[in-house]
Amino acid sequence: MSLRVYNTMTKKKEELVPLKKGRIGMYACGVTVYDLCHIGHARSAVVFDVIYRYLKHKGYDVTYVRNFTDVDDKIIKRAQEEGVGTEEIAARYIEEFYTDMGALGLLAPTVEPKATEHIPEMVALVQQLIEKGHAYEVDGDVYYAVESFPGYGKLSKRSLDEMQAGARVEVDERKRNPLDFALWKATKPGEPSWQSPWGEGRPGWHIECSAMSQKYLGDTLDIHGGGKDLIFPHHENEIAQAEGATGRPFVRFWLHNGFVNIEKEKMSKSLGNFLTIKEIVKSYHPEVVRLFLLSRHYRSPVDFSTQGMEEARRNLERFYKTLAGIDEIIVQTKESDSASEGLSPEEMAVYRRAEEFSTHFEEAMDDDFNTAVAIAHFFELSHDLNRILQDPSPHAPQVLRKGREAFALAGKVLGIFQEDPQDFLEVERQRKIEQLTLTPKEIEKLIKERNEARKNKNWARADEIRNHLASQGIVLEDGPQGTTWRVE
């Protein structure tokens, strides 16, 4: 099966053919470390994490680079506000980044370069651009001359003329073209700075990704990605820098993820609806966040809502309930009990579907990482397995084991279903119990009373207790093993 991806450059799905057979070099724009990460960062990070995982799953030797922008206007501003050094701000939010992204279960990239640790590479690149006539120096600043690069605008599909017509950039007399952007900025008092051929200064934003991707992945990357908002100007500028310097194609496949809205509104600081990852994982298990995000296609906008998150939580719990049921049965059986001998036609059918699961999963993922379809397959498999679980025959473990393997293997690619089912359900239970006004002890007491009433066929009293607890969000389940309770 061949993997097809949507390429922003060509606006088409194309077969992902790497430059070197069996190897993939991929670069995802990371974060500027001046504040806590929000759900938008989480989406981007999770999307590229899943892409990384899937490429590895397909057997590619992947080099994944994700950078930290640790020198930038916003960091400087923040540092000045707090009266501390920029290094302190950067170090603080890098640490927070690891805490938050670690919580979301992100795999570590191959390399995580920091801009400040690659100043010499950036200076060299800028010098190269000046030599080739793509950049010019004015008063210690260096600007990229967009008119010197014929392909400028090819990724974002705009021409220089169009952009100039609608330009809202401030006029700077020293620039040859208003759209020329800074490669190097002369230092100002109180700002971090480094030595350069143009005097003390610091790099512009776009140059770091060109320099660092080149260093770790070579002149041509297979995949470069980030949020849709980076298409212009960031990625457009990166192309101009990299291709202007090397004269070779910069990126084979451009991948961009869609935005996150909050309750149908654009997320923005002025609206005060910024949701940080920290806040979210306080209320939801990280796998719930992943399931929620991956239930939509990565290129579409997604609306982050309580309703959507609750649905994801309910669904994940359902999956884990199935898995817990399976584990309970197969724990007694031997590893080798996954053969198909002696199965009933019904069991055989499920066995086959479990066997084919990975094929279907890969078909979905091969189609531009269609995680929504992949997750739909999980629902189907889950139904199949629940049917077996309902009334397990002596041969059931053979089928269940097969299904369990499928869940674990494909789940690993999405970064879900990786917890022990019992543990997961217990953690979720505790999380909900904390919200209750009643204590478990009080609940147990009421259940005891209700069971007394039931013994005496006092259905009125029994139902009264059930309804009372239900009004608190507590659901009673009468089973052969007695009565258990759970929180809605």
Next chain:
RNA sequence: GGCGGCGUAGCCAAGUGGUAAGGCGACGGUCUGCAAAACCGUUAUUCACCGGUUCAAAUCCGGUCGCCGCCUCCA
């Protein structure tokens, strides 16, 4: 103003030429004292609207309406 995207059931959401995945909800059934969970079944003759191309269109083309993003820092 320029560029781009989107509009699929009550809701969420796949599907980009071959006759509408999946989830939530709702309804009916199995089970239950009643429930819950789980399972079974039903729930879009139709994909914003109008016109066109085609044997065939949610998918392609033209137009209309509505929503959104980018063009300035942004995942």
